[in-house]
Amino acid sequence: MNITKVLSGAALGTIISISSFTSAHAAVIQKDDASAKVETKQQASITIAKAKQVALNKCKGTVQSAQMKKVNGTYVYVVKVLGEDGKQHTMNVNCDSGKVVKHDVQKKQSYISKSKAHSLALKNCQGAVQSSELKKENGVYVYVVKVLGEDGSLHSFHINGENGKVAKHEQKKQAHLSKTKAHQIALNKYKGAVQSSELKKENGVYIYLVKVLGEDGSTHTIHVNCDSGKIVKQEVQKKNAAITKTKAHQIALNKCKGTVKSSALKKENGKYVYVIKITAQNHTEQTVKVNAENGSICK
Numbered sequence: 629m630n631i632t633k634v635l636s637g638a639a640l641g642t643i644i645s646i647s648s649f650t651s652a653h654a655a656v657i658q659k660d661d662a663s664a665k666v667e668t669k670q671q672a673s674i675t676i677a678k679a680k681q682v683a684l685n686k687c688k689g690t691v692q693s694a695q696m697k698k699v700n701g702t703y704v705y706v707v708k709v710l711g712e713d714g715k716q717h718t719m720n721v722n723c724d725s726g727k728v729v730k731h732d733v734q735k736k737q738s739y740i741s742k743s744k745a746h747s748l749a750l751k752n753c754q755g756a757v758q759s760s761e762l763k764k765e766n767g768v769y770v771y772v773v774k775v776l777g778e779d780g781s782l783h784s785f786h787i788n789g790e791n792g793k794v795a796k797h798e799q800k801k802q803a804h805l806s807k808t809k810a811h812q813i814a815l816n817k818y819k820g821a822v823q824s825s826e827l828k829k830e831n832g833v834y835i836y837l838v839k840v841l842g843e844d845g846s847t848h849t850i851h852v853n854c855d856s857g858k859i860v861k862q863e864v865q866k867k868n869a870a871i872t873k874t875k876a877h878q879i880a881l882n883k884c885k886g887t888v889k890s891s892a893l894k895k896e897n898g899k900y901v902y903v904i905k906i907t908a909q910n911h912t913e914q915t916v917k918v919n920a921e922n923g924s925i926c927k
Contacts, residue, residue: 672696672703672723679705679721686728687717688742690762690769696723704729710769710789712742712762739789745771748792749785754778754807756827756834762789770795776834776854778827780806804854810836813857814850818842819873821893821900827854835860841900841920843873843893870920876902879923880916885909893920901926 674682680691689711697706703723711717714737720730740748746757755777762771769789777783782803786796811822820842827836834854842848847869851861870893871879877888886908893902900920908914917926 674705674721674723674726676705678726679707679723682721682726682728683707683709683717683719686719686731688712689717690764692716702729710739710762713737714739714741714744714789739769740771740787740792742771744792745773745787745789748787748794749773749775749783752785752794752797753783755783756829758782758834765795768795776804776827778807780804780809804834805836805852805857807836809857810838810852810854813852813859814838814840814848817850817859817862818844818848819893820844820848821895823847823900833860839865841870841893845870845872845875870900871902871918871923873902875923876904876918876920879918879925880904880906883916883925884914886914889913896926899926 676694676696680694683691683694687709689709692708692710694705694707697704699706699720704720705723707719707721709717709719711733716734716738718730718732719728721727722729742760742762746760749757753775755775758774758776760771760773762769764770765786771785771787771789773785773787775783775785780802782800784796784798785794787793788795807825807827811825814822814825814836818840820840823839823841825836825838827834829835830851836852836854838850838852840848840850846867847865849863849865850859852858853860873891873893877891880891880902881888884906886906889905889907891902891904893900895901896903896917902918902920904916904918906914906916918924919926
């Protein structure tokens with residue numbers, strides 16, 4: 629009986645001791661875990677969102693992944709960026725200072741570049757690139773390129789980053805002035821023939837830069853606002869670039885006596901010519917073409 633009590637007491641003491649040890653050990657573990665969390669928190673002076681921004685400031689593109697790691701005793705965010713150069717960049721951003729301490733670039737180009745995406749979009753639609761963004765859509769990386777088209781529409785092209793194919797094309801019609809309308813506005817200002825035109829951005833505004841060979845013999849450059857259709861700037865690029873309409877009429881009438889019925893300056897076979905229609909003295913209609921550059925009669 630006494631032996632049983634003694635054994636029971638000893639066993640109870642052992643259980644209490646073990647229990648106390650376990651509780652103490654658990655407290656130590658919890659303390660260690662808490663310390664580890666505090667340490668990690670202290671090491672991360674910047675957020676993961678900030679680290680991503682730091683990486684994107686270093687390399688334009690889109691973030692593929694980001695995670696915190698301990699490298700050589702220092703906590704860093706390892707941020708992987710698919711760059712607009714078509715290559716994958718891996719950057720280690722120091723969690724404390726926010727500085728990029730390591731930057732590795734994949735040698736092989738896995739995706740098309742932003743400039744290539746722009747050229748593909750402009751190949752599908754003549755105009756000017758308004759904006760572009762590299763992003764992930766339905767698990768695929770695409771360039772979303774917005775183009776102000778010369779047709780007056782705003783086009784959005786979703787171009788697959790891997791194969792360069794147009795995955796999607798959206799069109800917003802009559803978003804701005806068309807090239808044809810810009811030509812009309814320029815020619816209303818200066819009679820002649822359009823030599824060239826380009827849709828581009830100037831001082832934050834999209835404009836058509838229209839070059840006109842005028843009937844006054846000068847080359848004019850007219851800047852037409854893409855939204856309002858107003859002429860915002862005009863320049864005389866080159867004087868005496870061609871003979872005047874009056875001079876062309878004289879040359880034509882020397883060739884064919886009569887009265888000028890109509891004339892137009894246009895491009896034919898790569899040359900600018902005045903096409904002059906004359907009612908001859910014998911009451912027949914004759915057409916005389918005069919080279920606008922040198923004044924010679926075109927055969």
